[in-house]
Amino acid sequence: MHVVGITGGIGSGKSSFCHAFVRLGITVIDTDQLAHQLTQASSAAMPAIVAEFGKSAIQADGALNRTWMRQHIFSNPSGKQTLEKILHPLIYKMAAELIKNEPPEQAYCILAVPLLFETQLFLRLIDYSIAIDCEEHLQIERVKSRSHLSETEIRQIMATQMSREQRNQYADEVLRNDGTLQDIDAKVSQTHDFLLQKFKLIKQ
Numbered sequence: 001m002h003v004v005g006i007t008g009g010i011g012s013g014k015s016s017f018c019h020a021f022v023r024l025g026i027t028v029i030d031t032d033q034l035a036h037q038l039t040q041a042s043s044a045a046m047p048a049i050v051a052e053f054g055k056s057a058i059q060a061d062g063a064l065n066r067t068w069m070r071q072h073i074f075s076n077p078s079g080k081q082t083l084e085k086i087l088h089p090l091i092y093k094m095a096a097e098l099i100k101n102e103p104p105e106q107a108y109c110i111l112a113v114p115l116l117f118e119t120q121l122f123l124r125l126i127d128y129s130i131a132i133d134c135e136e137h138l139q140i141e142r143v144k145s146r147s148h149l150s151e152t153e154i155r156q157i158m159a160t161q162m163s164r165e166q167r168n169q170y171a172d173e174v175l176r177n178d179g180t181l182q183d184i185d186a187k188v189s190q191t192h193d194f195l196l197q198k199f200k201l202i203k204q
């Protein structure tokens with residue numbers, strides 16, 4: 001199974017591009033979603049999270065308190081490292097298993113990883129990388145209109161991620177997301193055709 005990694009900074013449009021791939025019938029495995037699953041009540045990561053961060057890291061229902069954790073790790077590099085040390089190996093294992101279980105007749109699948117180049121771990125799973133990129137002010141505007149995060153909080157998260165320039169340099173391909181949501185389908189359709197050809201699965 002060929003695996004295409006999709007990455008990008010916060011609010012760059014990773015999920016929007018992934019949704020367009022899903023509309024073309026491509027499976028998307030999203031590491032943010034795997035992290036959510038792993039931090040539900042009684043899920044695999046919770047015992048280690050409580051042991052490291054204490055009771056304030058969990059809600060009354062036993063799931064991760066995401067607001068507390070977000071505020072904690074993005075202002076505290078060692079806390080971020082501790083959380084990643086717990087979650088990344090578990091996310092990796094789940095992603096590898098899901099890839100293994102993909103039907104072999106599929107041309108390729110997508111693995112969405114915000115920290116693809118920062119962690120390097122997930123690079124082992126992919127054959128090709130795509131960075132979604134837009135101007136920083138668009139990232140901030142879009143995240144602000146989607147969530148309750150302030151500009152200061154968004155900038156704090158961005159500061160922990162790789163710069164756009166560096167990420168775009170590492171990626172095999174950069175897809176720009178400065179246009180409208182409607183532009184995304186056409187870009188994804190073109191990239192899909194290229195990937196089918198690249199992986200030599202176009203039926204003649």
Ligand SMILES: CC(C)(COP(=O)(O)OP(=O)(O)OC[C@H]1O[C@@H](n2cnc3c(N)ncnc32)[C@H](O)[C@@H]1O)[C@@H](O)C(=O)NCCC(=O)NCCS
Nearest residue numbers: 009010011031032035066069070084087113114115160161
């Ligand atoms: C800190 C948490 C609880 C905040 O949850 P919240 O629901 O507010 O955000 P969500 O999960 O939707 O993430 C939104 C975006 O934040 C950024 N982000 C998430 N984790 C990280 C991280 N460790 N470092 C830098 N940026 C990150 C990404 O751009 C991501 O797309 C959550 O992001 C988390 O569990 N992060 C650790 C897991 C991780 O490293 N995920 C990335 C997999 S490579």
Ligand SMILES: Nc1ncnc2c1ncn2[C@@H]1O[C@H](COP(=O)(O)OP(=O)(O)OP(=O)(O)O)[C@@H](O)[C@H]1O
Nearest residue numbers: 009010011012013014015016142146177179180181
């Ligand atoms: N081209 C666009 N025009 C207008 N809005 C957009 C565009 N692309 C994405 N958005 C909106 O911006 C927000 C962020 O996009 P999206 O969730 O796809 O980014 P992301 O990279 O997955 O974000 P995160 O890093 O926070 O997970 C969403 O509300 C989405 O609908």
